[in-house]
Amino acid sequence: MNTYRATYLIGVCLLLIGMFTSCKHDEHEYHSITDKIKAESENYKGTTLSSEAHIGDLKTIEITEGDETFFIPERESHIKSFKCTECHTKPVSEMSSDDFKKAHWNIKLDHANSKTMNCVTCHNGNDMDHLKSLTGEQIRFNKSHQMCAQCHSRQFEDWKGGAHGKRIAGWAPPRVSNTCVNCHDPHAPHFESRWPARYNPIKEKQRE
Template structure:
């Protein structure tokens, strides 16, 4: 065979290869969405999970609006739970007649003002093991976000969607988020202003 034939044969092989491969892809996927659809047919979601990163903390699953996610369980974390261990009789029988406080010395309410809020806004002495809504409905201690949601609708809406608060575990499912009382003390929810962790030593010198 002479060189000319060689070139023709090689050219023909390349040409048919390229036509063949082009045709092959063209037939398989008409568009990029077809390609994504076809190639994800055997894909059953991610196999990555955040479950291993949640640690030993006990979680409960909740559904608020269209969101279902995990939040930390509370009752086992509340020191004086179950309340009915002591609150088995009416408050006036528990309270001393001299006005000396006999319990909960560490709780001083600093939330809204006294006309708006007192202990019975959230606790019902007839049903101490649960929280109570403004209209007298029972709210489980594990779902105290329902209590806060009555007045703080904006933060509650943001929290549902994940814009207020903090996600725990990792980015992979299942979603787990801190609940309001993990960050805010319901009795004094305000965060105190803090000094920066690192002092500006120059300013300190100047002040002296």
């Protein structure tokens, strides 16, 4: 009886020691979910998924703003009247619209008030193929977000981080994000607030 009990106790002890000392396990067995995350993230090489197939033929350019590097759609080939210097060979003040009946009749500025902004706040009268910063630096049309960022730094920071705007294709890399002018017309950027479309049961009843 005693020997039986002793053997039994020794057995239990060995089992317990075994349980607590042997941390060797198969690749896929862990003591806890935290251990599993720690162990499996050690050699993590990033996702193997890619959005590439969904981006298709869209022409993009790579930009680096602060800590973020990502892609935005290319713009210059989408701007109908580009290159501007096909007509803008001299300063606007010396140009007359007689030759080109109201060249930009379709553009009406509805952005900030006229004390803050006019055409040449953003466009460079002496170099129409580029935008310009408030301090007169050249900005390419492809990087117009840098021009918007000067005055809308909060939305710009959010956009950089992915909280304002929208990604193209999917969440898997490479990251391609719509740029400001893909959504906002720079000449009239405001969106009207809208009520959500709502199902009206009373109207539906009357229709029946």
